[in-house]
Amino acid sequence: MRHNHRGCRSRCLTTSLDRVASPWDRAVAGKVAALLVGLALFSSHPARSENWPQWRGPEGTGISRERGIPLIWNAQRSIVWKAQLQRWGNSTPAIWEFLGFLTTHTDDGRLLLEARRLDTGQLLWQKQVGQGVAPRQAAPRTTQKFHRLHNLASPSPVTDGSTVVAHFGNGDLAAYTLDGRQLWKRNLQEDYGEYTIWWGHANSPVIYRDLVISVCMQDSLERLRPIPAKSYLVAHDLKTGEVRWFTSRVTEATAEECDSYTTPLIVQRDDHDELLVMGGNRLDAYAPSNGKLLWWLPGLKGGRTITGPTVGENMIFTTIGMRGFLLGIDYPQTPGKQSRSLIRWEARHGTPDSCSPVLWKDWLFVISDQGVARCYDVKRGRVEWSKRLKGNYKASPVFADGHIFFLNTEGLCTVVTAGPVFSKVAENSLPDTTLASPAISNRRIYIRGHRYLWSIGRK
Secondary structure (H helix, E strand, O other): OOOOHHHOHHHHHHHHHHHOOOHHHHHHHHHHHHHHHHHHHHHOOOOOOOOEOOOOOOOOOOEEOOOOOOOOOEOOEOEEEEEEOOOEOOOOOEEEOOEEEEEEEOOOOEEEEEEEEOOOOOEEEEEEEEEOOOOOOOOOOOOOOOOOOOOOOOOOOEEOOOEEEEEOOOOEEEEEEOOOOEEEEEEHHHHHOOOOOOOOOOOOOEEEOOEEEEEEEOOOOOOOOOOOOOOEEEEEEOOOOOEEEEEEOOOOOOHHHHOEOOOOEEEEOOOOEEEEEEOOOOEEEEOOOOOOEEEEEOOOOOOOEOOOOEEEOOEEEEEOOOOOOEEEEEOOOOOEEOOHHHEEEEEOOOOOOOOOOEEEOOEEEEEOOOOEEEEEEOOOOOEEEEEEOOOOOOOOOEEEOOEEEEEOOOOEEEEEEOOOOOOEEEEEEOOOOOOOOOEEEOOEEEEEOOOEEEEEOOO
16 A cells, blocks of 8 residues: 555654755755644645646646635735746646745756745755756757747646656656655656757656656657657656656657657546547557556647647547647547547637647637637537737646636736636736746645746735
8 A cells, every 4th residue: 555645744754854964954854844744734624725736737637626716916916925036947836735846947057946835935945956958059850959938947846745756858857855855866868868859848747656757759850860769658666766667659740740848647537547648640548557558549730749638528628739720539438549530529720839728617718829718618619709818828727716817928817707708807917927837726826937936815
């Protein structure tokens, strides 16, 4: 039986103090342990908050069950605290109870993982995971180069409440205890070859039971090099870093169509779990326990893929890369190769390039990078409403407490009612650059900007 740290976290952390080497680290670990003793008492309350432990929240779909979060804010209103960041990144905070974890890429190349108290914003600890640069120039299709809008701190950290894992665009993958003690570290480029994804690696890891699963989807460059680059999924033991399984991902895509920046989505089926992956002109599913390919839907030809899929109503919703069709797909019921007859509907106009869709009840909400928001009927793909919002968008929308939150790149968040009739509730502005998607927990919204981490809620 897997050990449950939720009921004994303070005892586990206190025991771990004996293994912390320096007095400074012991002091930090002591602060974290003391904090979590209080949190253990708080967590026994029936209104305990929902965690946001990974990219796109508890289920990886951008949905929060939190209630009572603020709908109206600005730099002077409903700001509980703001914490200045050393530099920037586009990763989303990972939140477990009242601890928040964030990655950053500094101007001098340090790759940092930090932990903060989410009641005050206080920095508890900060660890340098590695060192690296995000090259902006490279010969065409030979090695990865990074788009100007992101750097090595685009993958979001993930936690299960006892371990936090950070991944960076240079391949560094490392696991830490909640008090900042490193458990293990690997580099996926050293293990499996240098990344060849054209605009810079940005896939976030996910945790499944005692595994942390990472994905890399990229051009093989078989026309340009003697040893082709691999696209793959790999699972490491969460506590030791040992490789538990490795699966090559081979698709019919070529060149930039192979590149995908999406994060795997764990889906609970009736009698098993599936790991859903979109990219390389293909949607497929794997067994997260051993990496076995379960089914695949090929022929989704478009281009490099940024938007990730979401699920609901026994359907999968995904966008073909490079602003291709938005698809409503009936969830496969049999293994093996799937037919395009599973595609129930497709939307052809104004689809997102970067922003993943979010589903609530019978409606699917999307926003294009240029700010056209749409609501679709999930069964038929009919457009219920379409509105142009202010600004440009890279962050994915999120749902909470009956509302959809659309955050643009200049700190403006438009809040609308989650329903088939467009109803704008508020436009909320912060003075920051905001490309990272929001996180929601503790009745608060956490927005990661380039300069600050903002905590929005009632004090």
